[in-house]
Amino acid sequence: MSGELETEAQPATDSARKAQGRWLPQGRRGPMPWIITVMTFLTLLSGAAGLGLAHALVQMRGELAGGYTVQLVEANPQRRTAQVTKIADLLRREDAVRTVAVVPEQDLLKQLEPWIGKDARPEDVPVPALIDVAFAPGASEVAVARVERAVRAVAPGARIDAHQRYLAPVERLMRTLMWLAAGLVSMMILVTGAVVTVAARGAHEAHRSTIDVMHLLGATDLQIARLFQRRIALDALFGSLVGTVGATLLIWIVAGNIAELDSGLGGATAFPWRLAVLLLAIPLMSVLVAATSARVTVKRALERSL
């Protein structure tokens, strides 16, 4: 025996590590891997939902940004037509405006058909005129306000509505759901840590006699904690892999169903695969949290002994 009193042993070789792996009984591992499978599966689904919503939000903002509708309420059809022409010309001359589209009167009547009937004529029913305006990307609020003032100078009763305002409640809901998904992911990862902590404490108690012998033969806390860390990391790796495969399959099926919907908002939730790579961080995080929790828990338990 060497006369050295250093507490840390030499780093173990692969074969020594394999032999050390046997210091804890092999055999049945209990429900740990399957708990982590379920946790990873649910966390990935929450994460995918959050990412889908975040992607839809970005897309929706992009599509609605700079979109406005000018509404002209004028009972006199001639005056209304004159206002439309003048405002449309004015808007087309503006540098900040990208496109101007006057909504044809026939289209408006068609939309109102269920309420006013098929035979209604524009001169019988005064229908407001609508002009869709798209501002150039990056148009400043000052430019938008200037255009609004110019429109009101031509038609003081004109209403100018930003498209974003219509969908603000939907956006709020989507943002809430997105944060809810993010919260669920965080909670699931915390719960994984808590489950591992309980399991590691149980395992430490179950192997107390072996640990005592190891201590008395000169094993350091770190050597013993590593045994539990390695075992729980392997359990977590197995559980994470199975959970990831299951969640990926389900996400793939749901993504296919959404793609078939042909709905604007539904389609927007289908995030690109490069974003899906972010989801891989979840199982990796689960393994990391599990291994770290096991190591910290066992080290703390060992520190209570001599």
Next chain:
Amino acid sequence: MNSIIQFENIGLRYGTDAEVLSDISLSLAAGAFYFLTGASGAGKSSLLKLLYLAQRPTRGVLRLFGEDVVMMPRSRLPGFRRRIGVVFQDFRLVPHLSAFDNVAMPLRIAGMDEREVTGPVEEMLAWVGLGNRFGALPASLSGGEQQRVAIARAVIARPDILVADEPTGNVDADMAKRLLSLFEALNRLGTTIVIATHDLPLIAQVPGAQMMRLDRGRLADPTGSLRFPPRSNRAAEGRPLGQPE
């Protein structure tokens, strides 16, 4: 005298109970052979626990290898424990490990390469007469065989101090003699041996050994002056344990 273990007014109590060891002062020389005797409940096992650092005293000064271990941070204790071999009274073999893996534990804990582990462990198991039981689990071994595995594990790393609690309690007289010859061989190589026993005929077989006697938690012969004549049984040396004479 080159002292390897020093106790100064050591006291030990478990919880709030009365002291199980009181005012123990002793100094053990490096390379010497000691027997610790006393009736059941005298405190032999408690004193051994202090020696192999399973307990720290509740009072007094305990020096091992010249360093005070009472106030020592626990992170330094493993280094000291690796220099002490222990034969527990109840063997404390790891039940799910084979005889080979049990004996290899101290070497693996010390971080030795597997290539350096296999040879010495096989040799040691053969020497204690278990050369054909490498893969046997403790449950499949007899009491005497388990004890020999425990002894092999205690001495495999060539400790500076060997502490044994009733190491011959489960073996027949012949095996006890052979185990003692193993301890003597280790002692000749410089290992300090401390054996707790109440088997007086066994003590008489070891030449030059010193005896400490505990009586109700106190050292009855603190000078360690009780010595035995050298009556070593050299005939058993060099022969694997467990083999007939």
